[in-house]
Amino acid sequence: MITYEQAVNLKHGDILHVGKCVKTVGPRGGVTTKVERYRVASSVKTWVTRPGQYQFTVRYGIQKTTSVVTHCDADLLHLESECPIND
Numbered sequence: 001m002i003t004y005e006q007a008v009n010l011k012h013g014d015i016l017h018v019g020k021c022v023k024t025v026g027p028r029g030g031v032t033t034k035v036e037r038y039r040v041a042s043s044v045k046t047w048v049t050r051p052g053q054y055q056f057t058v059r060y061g062i063q064k065t066t067s068v069v070t071h072c073d074a075d076l077l078h079l080e081s082e083c084p085i086n087d
């Protein structure tokens with residue numbers, strides 16, 4: 001998950017991972033990773049009157065689909081630098 005602090009410090013072009021990232025090691029040692037990525041495509045919007053809330057736009061996939069991410073989605077996301085498969 002991402003914290004409020006992490007979210008409000010995101011910049012245009014930053015990468016987020018969505019859901020659960022999976023790393024599989026094959027019988028001959030080949031490593032396959034399954035990672036779904038969001039690229040931040042706007043600045044992060046916050047409101048003085050709505051503390052703890054934020055919103056930003058992301059793009060993902062080959063079609064560069066655009067979607068809006070809010071504080072409600074924090075549980076689904078993590079920073080690329082904090083990805084559990086990097087351990």
Ligand SMILES: [Zn+2]
Nearest residue numbers: 017021083084
């Ligand atoms: Zn990840």
